[in-house]
Amino acid sequence: MQYFALEQALNYLIQTGNLDLKPLDNKTIRFALQDLPIELNFISANGRIFVISDTERQNDVDIRLSAGVFFALFKGEDLTELLKQDKLIIHGDVKTVQCLVDLLHSVDIDLEEVLSHYTGDIIAHKAGKIAKDVKHLVQHSNNPLDALKDGLSQLLIMPTVSKLYKNNRH
Amino acid sequence: MNNTTHFGFKDVATKDKQHLVKGVFDSVASKYDLMNDVLSLGAHRLWKRYTIASSNVKTGDKVLDIAGGTGDLAIAFRQKVGKSGQVILSDINAAMLNEGRKNLINKGVFGVDFVQLNAQYLPFADNSFDCVSIAFGLRNVTDKDQALSEMHRILKPGGCLLILEFSTTDSKLLKKCYDFYSFNIMPTLGELIADDKASYQYLAESIRKHPDQETLKDRVLEAGFGFCEYHNLSGGIVALHKGIKV
Numbered sequence: 089m090q091y092f093a094l095e096q097a098l099n100y101l102i103q104t105g106n107l108d109l110k111p112l113d114n115k116t117i118r119f120a121l122q123d124l125p126i127e128l129n130f131i132s133a134n135g136r137i138f139v140i141s142d143t144e145r146q147n148d149v150d151i152r153l154s155a156g157v158f159f160a161l162f163k164g165e166d167l168t169e170l171l172k173q174d175k176l177i178i179h180g181d182v183k184t185v186q187c188l189v190d191l192l193h194s195v196d197i198d199l200e201e202v203l204s205h206y207t208g209d210i211i212a213h214k215a216g217k218i219a220k221d222v223k224h225l226v227q228h229s230n231n232p233l234d235a236l237k238d239g240l241s242q243l244l245i246m247p248t249v250s251k252l253y254k255n256n257r258h
Numbered sequence: 259m260n261n262t263t264h265f266g267f268k269d270v271a272t273k274d275k276q277h278l279v280k281g282v283f284d285s286v287a288s289k290y291d292l293m294n295d296v297l298s299l300g301a302h303r304l305w306k307r308y309t310i311a312s313s314n315v316k317t318g319d320k321v322l323d324i325a326g327g328t329g330d331l332a333i334a335f336r337q338k339v340g341k342s343g344q345v346i347l348s349d350i351n352a353a354m355l356n357e358g359r360k361n362l363i364n365k366g367v368f369g370v371d372f373v374q375l376n377a378q379y380l381p382f383a384d385n386s387f388d389c390v391s392i393a394f395g396l397r398n399v400t401d402k403d404q405a406l407s408e409m410h411r412i413l414k415p416g417g418c419l420l421i422l423e424f425s426t427t428d429s430k431l432l433k434k435c436y437d438f439y440s441f442n443i444m445p446t447l448g449e450l451i452a453d454d455k456a457s458y459q460y461l462a463e464s465i466r467k468h469p470d471q472e473t474l475k476d477r478v479l480e481a482g483f484g485f486c487e488y489h490n491l492s493g494g495i496v497a498l499h500k501g502i503k504v
């Protein structure tokens with residue numbers, strides 16, 4: 089669920105013609121954070137992007153980096169510069185990563201916020217985060233009323249993703 | 259396939275299950291929407307809303323809703339795909355499909371196609387849908403693995419499968435309340451409102467027999483999907499599995 093807002097925002101931009109997906113066609117890209125139990129998998133297929141947290145599959149591109157570098161990257165830090173400083177390891181095509189990073193730059197979403205519940209009280213945090221997601225979706229939707237209803241539904245049913253659930257069991 | 263399978267908590271001959279399930283839905287069809295609202299206290303609308311929002315369906319897409327019953331998902335998909343898209347509402351049960359047709363007409367929704375089919379044998383070409391959904395239907399299907407591989411076959415590469423189904427909660431307290439509610443209150447409400455206790459007893463039992471989140475995820479992957487992730491809703495009482503064909 090924590091990637092819901094990100095996925096929605098990306099696909100909204102794709103649908104409104106503001107993002108060019110061609111360079112990423114059929115690519116799967118994984119960001120694995122070294123200091124947090126977080127994986128972010130971007131799957132570009134069938135003219136849209138899926139964002140999922142958990143996959144055992146081999147991806148086309150694998151990127152390992154710390155949370156700090158990850159957030160810096162999405163706040164506009166230069167990828168080539170970070171590579172030169174050995175701040176991240178990329179297995180796969182660097183150009184593909186650059187395309188995805190460019191794409192994420194056009195999404196006005198606070199990734200730090202999207203992922204930060206791993207460090208705090210999950211439920212209390214979740215409500216706050218969903219509320220922020222809703223505000224974001226309402227602002228960036230062609231149907232704000234629908235977005236608001238989606239957000240309220242989420243507040244009531246509190247979705248959680250598989251990986252989080254799995255971790256809770258052990 | 260084994261010679262026996264479960265129908266709720268009962269073991270029955272595999273070949274008989276479909277007929278028994280048909281009996282349940284023939285019996286509940288006319289009161290289905292009312293009972294859904296009463297029994298879930300309206301929550302099924304929120305779970306379905308979340309499913310639609312997670313679908314990534316866009317204008318021009320081709321969507322198949324399996325076991326679609328009275329058409330809640332099909333109605334929402336119709337709005338999403340626009341004039342250039344196509345939505346098919348399908349179900350094995352003629353009485354449920356008929357209720358679906360009435361519901362859509364009453365709501366002024368047109369342009370949805372209706373097909374009576376069994377999820378295990380989908381009469382569509384390979385790689386033809388952008389999204390396939392099944393809400394609260396999979397647990398009634400006799401051979402779930404066959405149904406899952408059929409869904410995989412008809413999806414385009416990059417197509418998305420959505421399975422919304424009752425599941426397993428991890429919270430001991432929630433589980434206790436939920437068990438009490440499903441085995442005591444639900445059948446009684448079924449008797450009072452729909453004059454049908456047995457069908458609602460089956461509903462409660464079939465939920466307990468349905469594979470848990472992790473097992474279903476494995477089965478989705480085994481059916482050929484490249485990715486599968488599930489989202490627990492309402493503490494895991496319901497789960498949305500999302501499979502992506504690569």
Ligand SMILES: C[S@@+](CC[C@H](N)C(=O)[O-])C[C@H]1O[C@@H](n2cnc3c(N)ncnc32)[C@H](O)[C@@H]1O
Pocket residue numbers: 279283294324325326327328329330348349350351354375376377378392393394395398399400
């Ligand atoms: C609980 S209802 C769900 C209806 C609707 N999707 C909803 O969420 O409100 C389950 C539906 O599954 C249908 N069904 C059962 N077995 C099926 C099968 N093998 N193939 C297709 N539909 C089936 C039933 O006829 C019934 O309409």
